[in-house]
Amino acid sequence: MPDFEIKTQTLNGGVALVDVKGYLDAHTFEQLDKALGDLFKSKVFRIVVKLDELDYISSAGAGVFIGVFGRAQENQGDIVILKPSPNVREVFDLLGLSQIFKIVEDLPSALKALQTA
Amino acid sequence: MEPSLLVRSLSIPNETRELRSVRAFAAEAVHRGGVPKAYENGILLAIDEAVANIITHAYQEGRKDVIEIVIEVDARRFSVIIRDSGTCFDPKTVSTPDLSAHVADGKRNGLGVFLMRRVMDEVEYLFKEGVRNELRMVKYLGT
Known part of the structure; x- marks a missing residue:
């Protein structure tokens, strides 16, 4: 398992799949912030973020999603969270973010959720 | 007979790259102290947040310090004391955030x-x- 890794893949229909692995904390969050910012610069605003191999997230990591959510929606996009690991889901629940973000368990559901964005 | 008490301590430089070591240190205390698994992520999170706050907010650019973390675990509770020499900061002054407003404003902190x-x-x-700032957190293991 890497300490921290981001892989970005472009899917059909102008959707990006961002796979985040390892730990997302006050040391690594800027890398994810930059990766999502680069997608915005490329006019990609419909983003699926896969978190099943993200072992840990702190408020700094959650803050990245909070920071980009509004900008995606302002541009007719959305951020959908795919398969968060139990630790990540716990932090989303603690922060109340599970009520704000669309959280799905498979890619077809994520793509469907983006169609309704 | 005295209940068994596990005591662990760690000193780290005030750098965010040390957060991973802090969590590994806390995880070791959780495991060795027999803390129920259900509490592990939350305890690691609280300690990580506390240390990250100190590292990112308590120092002027470039100021070096050593942050000390002491964990004590017994059958009843997991307690942690975090000491630093940065700018003092009282968590009581931080109000409960309005998450909807945070998201609407894109406010991350x-x-x-x-x-x-x-x-x-x-x-x-x-x-x-003139000595050290000290943050003490306790998790009661029966709750």
Whole structure:
């Protein structure tokens, strides 16, 4: 398992799949912030973020999603969270973010959720 | 007979790259102390948030310090004391965030103390003038 890794893949229909692995904390969050910012610069605003191999997230990591959510929606996009690991889901629940973000368990559901964005 | 008490301590430089070591240190205490698995992520989170807050907010650019973390675990509770010499900061002055407003404004900060309070049963700050700042957090293991 890497300490921290981001892989970005472009899917059909102008959707990006961002796979985040390892730990997302006050040391690594800027890398994810930059990766999502680069997608915005490329006019990609419909983003699926896969978190099943993200072992840990702190408020700094959650803050990245909070920071980009509004900008995606302002541009007719959305951020959908795919398969968060139990630790990540716990932090989303603690922060109340599970009520704000669309959280799905498979890619077809994520793509469907983006169609309704 | 005295209940068994596990005591562990760690000193780290005030750098965010040390957060991973802090969590590994806390995880070792959780495992060795027999803390129920259900509490592990929350306890690691609270300690990480506390140390990250100190590293990112308590120092002027470039100032070096050593942060000391002491964990004590017994059958009843997991307690942690975090000491630093940065600018004093009282978590009690941080109000509970309005998450909807945070998201609407894209505001990223101010959630760490909220999480510490959500997860731990006690969060207490002690400022010892001219000595060290001290943050003490307790999780009661029966709750």
